[in-house]
Amino acid sequence: MSDVKQIPLSKPSIGQEELDAIKNVCESGCLAGTCEETKLFEKEFAAFVGAKYAVATSNCTTALHLACLALGVGKKSKVVVPAYTFPATANAPMYCGASPEIVDVHPDTWNLDVSKIRTRKPDVLMPVHCFGNPADMVEIYDYSVEREAYIIEDAACAMPAYIHNKHAGTFGTVGCYSFYAIKNLCTGEGGMLVTDEEEIAELAHSLCDFGKTTSKPLPRFTRLGYNYRLSSLQAAMGRVQLRKMPELHKKRLAIAALYDKFVESELSGKVSSQRVLPGHVSAYQRYALRLGFEYDRDTVLSELAKRGIGCTIGTFDLSSQPLYLNNCNGISVSKEVFYQSISLPMYPDLSIDDAQRVMDALAEVLKR
Numbered sequence: 267m268s269d270v271k272q273i274p275l276s277k278p279s280i281g282q283e284e285l286d287a288i289k290n291v292c293e294s295g296c297l298a299g300t301c302e303e304t305k306l307f308e309k310e311f312a313a314f315v316g317a318k319y320a321v322a323t324s325n326c327t328t329a330l331h332l333a334c335l336a337l338g339v340g341k342k343s344k345v346v347v348p349a350y351t352f353p354a355t356a357n358a359p360m361y362c363g364a365s366p367e368i369v370d371v372h373p374d375t376w377n378l379d380v381s382k383i384r385t386r387k388p389d390v391l392m393p394v395h396c397f398g399n400p401a402d403m404v405e406i407y408d409y410s411v412e413r414e415a416y417i418i419e420d421a422a423c424a425m426p427a428y429i430h431n432k433h434a435g436t437f438g439t440v441g442c443y444s445f446y447a448i449k450n451l452c453t454g455e456g457g458m459l460v461t462d463e464e465e466i467a468e469l470a471h472s473l474c475d476f477g478k479t480t481s482k483p484l485p486r487f488t489r490l491g492y493n494y495r496l497s498s499l500q501a502a503m504g505r506v507q508l509r510k511m512p513e514l515h516k517k518r519l520a521i522a523a524l525y526d527k528f529v530e531s532e533l534s535g536k537v538s539s540q541r542v543l544p545g546h547v548s549a550y551q552r553y554a555l556r557l558g559f560e561y562d563r564d565t566v567l568s569e570l571a572k573r574g575i576g577c578t579i580g581t582f583d584l585s586s587q588p589l590y591l592n593n594c595n596g597i598s599v600s601k602e603v604f605y606q607s608i609s610l611p612m613y614p615d616l617s618i619d620d621a622q623r624v625m626d627a628l629a630e631v632l633k634r
């Protein structure tokens with residue numbers, strides 16, 4: 267089987283423009299995260315998503331940490347995190363000493379199920395846009411207003427995703443994005459925090475840069491800060507990627523439409539995909555499928571691998587991970603999604619022929 271052409275799970279769309287932009291920064295001699303290039307990326311990113319302020323960070327996890335710090339999350343804070351997510355979401359409040367309440371997800375969208383929140387008065391809600399599928403931010407926002415809670419949107423995968431034409435990541439007090447190697451906007455590693463609150467932006471900027479003040483001629487150090495900055499080399503790449511986002515997103519949407527049609531026509535009753543709510547547009551960072559209980563996820567993955575198809579699991583159920591056991595109660599949907607889900611190859615340059623090969627292989631593996 268080694269001569270079978272491999273179709274990877276994901277592939278960044280990097281071209282000459284990114285290489286040229288990186289070269290220009292190298293030649294400028296200003297490579298740090300404090301240089302103009304990073305500031306320009308912040309400005310352009312904020313404008314793209316429609317936020318007032320943006321703070322570039324070393325990754326989304328550090329953006330989430332800064333968001334928690336800026337909102338004053340501490341030991342006694344009640345922070346709500348969905349169970350079906352990458353551990354970084356729960357780790358951010360834990361870095362601040364909080365013990366998050368991990369809540370089950372909705373069986374259709376795989377996003378936070380507000381009706382399952384037990385804490386009567388949460389301080390912070392951390393909805394995740396799972397694989398770029400926007401969470402129901404209208405419902406979550408209304409709930410947050412009623413309970414006077416802040417919202418930190420984990421928009422790691424939601425670049426770009428929309429809820430009634432507004433960018434996912436801009437509904438909460440703070441939104442955090444990831445530019446990791448297999449995210450839609452890729453700088454290898456990287457992240458961005460966005461907010462409309464000037465005070466939060468200033469605090470996040472300071473905490474991101476050793477806790478410096480902006481005083482002249484020298485900064486002062488008045489709080490414990492971090493070095494969570496994004497370098498100018500990464501920012502240069504990010505600026506080019508940002509310009510390509512609409513076109514790259516269009517290609518993902520086209521592949522998702524092909525997969526959707528296939529799932530409805532050929533795999534009906536065998537698998538289900540994430541429901542995208544009306545008026546919502548997913549970023550499709552991943553295209554994931556939940557297999558019926560008659561299938562064993564790992565067998566399906568290994569059969570697909572034998573056919574050269576680079577599939578993997580969806581993401582993690584925190585209630586199945588030892589570190590979070592004490593924070594979980596009554597989680598069932600997330601567990602099922604974790605044990606039954608697979609991600610199919612999804613990237614802008616996936617050809618129609620290769621997508622067809624993925625679908626043919628899947629139909630064969632799931633044949634009963």
Ligand SMILES: Cc1ncc(COP(=O)(O)O)c(C=O)c1O
Pocket residue numbers: 325326327328351352354355394420422423443444445446456457
């Ligand atoms: C939902 C979610 N949140 C946070 C992260 C962490 O992002 P980063 O790798 O940029 O720290 C990821 C990474 O995959 C993620 O999927």
